[in-house]
Amino acid sequence: MEYKVCDHIRTRASLAVLVLDDYTGRVLKDSGILVSVEGAARPVRKSEGYYVFLNLSQRMAALTVKSDRYAPERRLVDLEALGGRDPVLKIRLKPSRRYPLPQGTTSLLGRAEPGSEVRILCSHTQKHFRLLYDYERDRDQKEIQIFNPEKSDLDGKILSINNKGQELVHVQSTKDRENNVYIMDKALEKDYKKVGTKIIPVFMTKADELGEYFIPLWNLGDEDVGCQCEMWGSSTVTKAITLEIGKMNQLDFIG
Template sequence: MEYRRKVKFSTKVSLVVCPVDDYTASPKSGGNIHVFLREHPGRPVRKADGYFVFTGLPVGTYHVVVQSDIYLNETAIVKLEEIDPAEPIVYISLKPNSAYPFPAGTTLLRAALRDSGGNPAPGANVRATVMSASCAGAKVAQGGVKKGLHEINLTNVAGKIAVGDIFLIKEQEEVCSEYCVITGVSKGTHSYQVAGPLRYEHKRGVLLLPVVETRADQRGEVVAYFRGAKEKIFDVKVEFSCENKIKIKELKMTEGEVNYLGIIQI
């Protein structure tokens, strides 16, 4: 789901922060969300549609901090001189934490992560890749894609691909597979921009498998959520990483159910 939209602001507005719920892919208009700048004491004006508006800021670099009781805390670096003064909006994606009220029937993966000493591992990273070919989010289109490009043409797109979506470009030879993050969508075409140059060449028909990335909260608890599973049962490869150590688990997920892995020591 694409959440970007045109909004008009007065000339006094310096910066507008729009928190976006990563699960629903929609701006978050309610809830206990706090937005502030490390370099400036002024509080933003909170609008009913989810925007936080800062006015009268000197030109410079700011750390935008977003805190909430149901989302992981996020920090974004913003340079005012690099944003459009006519539409100075910064979108910050908020990943649900373990306290998030997911609706009934959501497909979830939960775990409690511990470091090598058995202590909670806040900030430990989790990457869950859907490995079932039947659950692919898209395929590389005719003509393939060349190494070094920041753009990829896709076909057989399942649903809608949005900015921030992550995929594994799955080659038969694992060494030639790679992850990509969607950074832009070309309207009216099947072309998508990706973060960083692609490291490998990919031919027509290569699958793009959905990926979920998140991290553990302050208690070491983590929740990964899967949207729109195309199969009742599907395979998932989960990578837990902390302190330069990685633990991998391969499991079968059932759509609409919660899979609790218990304590995972990395």
């Protein structure tokens, strides 16, 4: 991706960030979205919603995306792994308490260690994905083949892969949609067999500086559902909760 400034000067697009609303899936083009890379000039903002950073010299880019209505996202992006031809990265912003959610949206709020990561896994109700082939970690393998018959857009999604243990899959981009080949931001910690492995979406956010968190939840069905809730901070705390569908639920990890 290259831009011609004049006959003698060309600029190179090092990173093109597309920001999406994780709740609705729509591209965010609001002027209130702030996208920055540490030490870099402001991005070129395109009408299609892309924030394009030009001529970045570093391999690792410290990316920050902020908005009043969403939880901030911070990501260390490996530009070399992203690819030089079309270096597009999708960032999905999670709604904050200021987001205008529809009446009757199921949500979860509570207290956790400030800055800790809160994960919600509702494995009994959500749509499962599965591996197309065994995953082998050798050679720092960042490619994974996920059976995705509906061809859902998984770019920027966070999934949980489960088979005698749990690990997060950060889907960075789609390499081959027809053959269900996806690129992760890093290799998994271990090998996974196709048989017996479940892959499910994860609802995730971070507790703010006051130790408060908020997560809206969707596609859980019409009946109350049991979910596993985890806080990952200086220690890991796991709790179970039965969510009341259509209501604001509360769960505290700390007193």
